[in-house]
Amino acid sequence: MSTAHHDDDDHDHDHTPITNSETPPSYYEIMETAVRELLIERQLLTAGEIRRQIEVLDSRTPALGAKIVARAWLDPEFRERLLANGRTACEEEGITFYDDTQLIVVENTDTVHNLLVCTLCSCYPRPVLGLPPDWYKLKPYRARAVREPRALLAEFGTVIPDDVEIRVSDSTAAVRYLVLPKRPSGTEDFDEEQLAALVTRDSMIGVVPVTLPSAGGQP
Amino acid sequence: MNQSELLLKHLPNDIGGLPAEGFERVDHPLEPWEKRCHALADVLDFHKLINTEEKRRGVEALGSEMIGKLSYYQRWIAAFVHILFEKGILTPDQLARKMTEVEARFQSDGEP
Numbered sequence: 001m002s003t004a005h006h007d008d009d010d011h012d013h014d015h016t017p018i019t020n021s022e023t024p025p026s027y028y029e030i031m032e033t034a035v036r037e038l039l040i041e042r043q044l045l046t047a048g049e050i051r052r053q054i055e056v057l058d059s060r061t062p063a064l065g066a067k068i069v070a071r072a073w074l075d076p077e078f079r080e081r082l083l084a085n086g087r088t089a090c091e092e093e094g095i096t097f098y099d100d101t102q103l104i105v106v107e108n109t110d111t112v113h114n115l116l117v118c119t120l121c122s123c124y125p126r127p128v129l130g131l132p133p134d135w136y137k138l139k140p141y142r143a144r145a146v147r148e149p150r151a152l153l154a155e156f157g158t159v160i161p162d163d164v165e166i167r168v169s170d171s172t173a174a175v176r177y178l179v180l181p182k183r184p185s186g187t188e189d190f191d192e193e194q195l196a197a198l199v200t201r202d203s204m205i206g207v208v209p210v211t212l213p214s215a216g217g218q219p
Numbered sequence: 220m221n222q223s224e225l226l227l228k229h230l231p232n233d234i235g236g237l238p239a240e241g242f243e244r245v246d247h248p249l250e251p252w253e254k255r256c257h258a259l260a261d262v263l264d265f266h267k268l269i270n271t272e273e274k275r276r277g278v279e280a281l282g283s284e285m286i287g288k289l290s291y292y293q294r295w296i297a298a299f300v301h302i303l304f305e306k307g308i309l310t311p312d313q314l315a316r317k318m319t320e321v322e323a324r325f326q327s328d329g330e331p
Contacts (some may be wrong), residue, residue, distance in 0.1 A: 025325055028293045029252035034317035035299060036259055038309055045262050053258035099261065099271070119235025121275050122291070131257065133246040137291055143239035155242045170235065173271040 056098055060130040064095055065178060066199035068128060069210075070192045072105075073183045083107060086178060090128055097127045106169055107180040108206070113160050114179045115153065115168045115206040117145035123171035125178045129201055136205065146170065156207040179206040186212055231283040232275065253292040260295060269302050277302045 025033070039045050068090055072079040082089040086103030097103070103125055106114040118124065119142050124132040135141050144152045149166045153159070160166055169177040181203040187195060203210045229237065249257070263269040269277070277298030278286065286294060303309040 025252065025322075028289075028296055029250075030318050030321050030325070031300065031314075032252050032256045032259065032292075032296045033321045034314055035296065035303070035309070036255065037321070038313060038317050039263075039268075042308075044268060044308070045266055049262045049265070050255065050258045053261045054254055057254060057257060057261075099264070117235070120232045121278065123271075131249065133244075134291070135242070135244050135246060138245070139234055140239045140242040143234045143237045144242065145235070147236045147238075152242060156244070173275060 053098075057126075057131065060126060060128070062129050062199075062201035062204065063196070064090075064130075065125070065128040065201070065204045066196040067192070068093060068095070068178075069180055069199045069204065070195035072180055073195055074192055079180075082180070095127055099126060101125075101127070101174060101176045103128070103176050103178060104169070105178045105180050106167065106206075108182045108209075110164070110182075112165050112167055113153075113206065114177075115145060115149050115166060116171060116177045116179060117142055117168060118171040119143075119146055120170075120172075123173060123176060125171075125176040125204075128178060129204060133201070153207060156202070158208050179204050181206075181210045184210050184212055230279055231281075231286050232279045249292075256292045256296055259299070263299065268306075268308065269299060273302060274298060 036050060040047055068082065071093065072082050078089065081092070082105050086105040087097055087101075089105075090103060091097065101123075108114055116124075118136075122132055122137040124136065126132075141152070146168050149168050150160055153166075171177055181199065183195070184198065187198070190198075198210050198212065200208065200210070202208045260269070260274060264271055264274075274295065278294045280301065281289070281294060281297055285297070289297060300309070300314060304311060
């Protein structure tokens with residue numbers, strides 16, 4: 001099965017750079033610029049809105065999700081609110097939801113491991129994690145996550161014991177998910193900041209556990 | 220299931236559970252135009268010009284051949300263009316003229 005790599009070399013014409021630092025815009029970049037400018041000229045949107053949204057996108061990183069996870073590990077009442085309604089609990093922490101989506105937080109336990117996917121496209125909890133990695137958007141992950149999650153997780157080095165149930169949540173345009181990973185042992189004395197530093201993007205997608213740096217990235 | 224039944228039951232985007240092999244943990248930092256394209260998608264959604272579900276269906280409507288040949292954000296901008304034509308918000312002629320203008324501008328001053 002071919003993997004749809006992002007590839008700038010798929011044009012049918014030569015794009016020799018004018019200088020080392022400048023590459024002529026691709027056909028699609030020209031199209032993007034043209035569409036944006038036409039819509040601005042028609043006053044259907046403004047350049048300021050695009051600029052502001054780029055700033056919003058830049059401000060969303062997995063650090064936001066990590067803070068939420070650390071908070072839930074330390075504060076049982078917050079954890080309850082987070083599991084009851086992910087969106088309002090995150091909003092309580094100052095994270096705005098610019099994309100009009102709901103957030104369901106699913107918790108990993110000793111008996112359940114959660115994995116997120118969007119089989120139809122690339123729906124992802126962007127307000128709390130930023131933009132998804134390419135592999136999340138490509139066919140092998142989307143096709144296999146719901147068919148053979150254990151085998152797929154093994155490719156991330158994550159081996160889930162047979163007696164642990166794997167639940168796969170399939171995101172939609174309106175409903176997004178976030179994994180609340182298991183807190184690693186040996187972190188009993190950690191404060192929120194120290195805990196948040198351990199929580200990776202991939203652990204909140206459910207493809208790896210949260211581990212201590214000394215554990216060498218292995219569960 | 221024969222080939223046509225499989226095609227009928229799985230539109231191009233609907234690949235969950237289909238046989239697939241391999242997996243590579245690939246990623247790349249977004250190029251500036253890709254980030255602008257993402258911001259454009261969000262702003263189009265805010266203004267109810269093209270919502271997320273319309274965008275998804277627009278990508279699907281490109282068909283499996285084009286989906287296979289275009290990168291992620293190339294599909295998005297291609298889908299937006301088709302949807303904006305369909306809704307009568309832009310015409311192919313307007314877009315062609317603007318693209319010529321943008322390209323010429325880049326060639327003359329190095330800015331897109």
